[in-house]
Amino acid sequence: MTPASTPDPDTGPATDATNVDAEAEAEAEVDRIREAFVREAHDVTPSPVPLAALMREGRKARRRRRTATFSALTVLGAATAAAAVAGVMAARPSLPAPAPIAAPPSAVAPRVPTPKATPTSAKPTPTPVRVVASGQRIDAGKGWKVWLTAEGKHWAGPDGLENSRSVTDGNIDTAVPGVSHQAHTSPAGGFHSGLYYGTRAVGRVELKGPGSTRTAATLLELPGRPGWGVWYAHAGRGAGEAGLAMYDRAGKLLAELPG
Amino acid sequence: MPHESAAEDDGFAEFAVAAWPRLVRTAQLLTGDFHEAEDLVQTTLAKVYGRWGRVPRGEIDLYVRRALVNNNLSRIRRKRVALLLTPVLPESLRHTYAGHAEAVEQRTALQEALADLTARQRAVMVLRYWEDLTEQEIASVLNCSIGTVKTHARRGLAALRTHPRLAAAPVPYAPAAPSGAPR
Incomplete structure (x- = not known):
């Protein structure tokens, strides 16, 4: 696709012409690629939409989710009632027990202890790093699963949709401390997770919310201190809006991600 | 529940019929295989229908595209696992991998x-x-x-x-x- 007459590179105007030619050539190439996409896409003739089948499947999925939510609420209700009763028993008998304050809106108690969302101004205390095997699916609570492989971070939501973030595709510079953030939020709160990297001495990753609210994340790493890991947390509304912070074990700020 | 369709559809059927051809074409480009493309779109739309009441009406296209791309990434991961675990590739898998x-x-x-x-x-x-x-x-x-x-x-x-x-x-x-x- 080189022009037939090659311009003389020694002269100024010719250089300009070369640049214009190169630009036009690049544009033509992009146009050609775009054309190729359109041709390829129109090369297929979609069947009629199987509306009844996909609506049937959708209804099934909805019923499954409702059943799961109902079960979770039942468990939560029982746990809250038990906590309230315990609170009443422990409190002075003459006073009405205050309504138990659930820290983060975590419905089902996960096997892994979920860090507390606490308004705090204290110096960050280190969070233990849980070392997990490659591919080991960690129950992050509320139907979320998180696992690590040498390739990076993987997670799946209650609906089964899986996603991943690579540490090997060249988009992350693991030589410099940093954190990434992926959020799945709803009006009630959300599941937050991400990668941390560029350090072998991570102490804490915090989600910064409105005011001075901080939510400490659970930390996961593969064996052998690879220099990166995964953090996750369930948090209420607004968590992470003010950004993220990563500290080392001595409480020194290593990296921040603006909100 | 017996009385689902009309009220619960809330425009889903209309959306699905209109979006189906373009989604299949997008999926064809994502997967490189027509049958996988249709399966992918069907799975995606079924999931979308399961949450149709919660899909923000102003962002339906974004929501569906996101679901389509994520479902495709999951499909590829599952396939990668299948490749690792299967000594001899099934026909359908072999045909989607470069080198054949x-x-x-x-x-x-x-x-x-x-x-x-x-x-x-x-x-x-x-x-x-x-x-x-x-x-x-x-x-x-x-x-x-x-x-x-x-x-x-x-x-x-x-x-x-x-x-x-x-x-x-x-x-x-x-x-x-x-x-x-x-x-």
């Missing part, structure tokens, strides 16, 4: 070039050059930063430009005149 002579022969130059990209690069290229999304919109679909989209787009485009069969493919329209005014 018959499949390569049947593929168009573009599908062959796309097969060499990573799943995310491929998604970015499809969303950019078929769906005509902006980098910002692609970042929303992929739930990543614009910087990441730019990186994927740059690498993906470079790979397509230099792919031997795609680069050698004839230009499907008359080339611009030498004086071609830049746009």
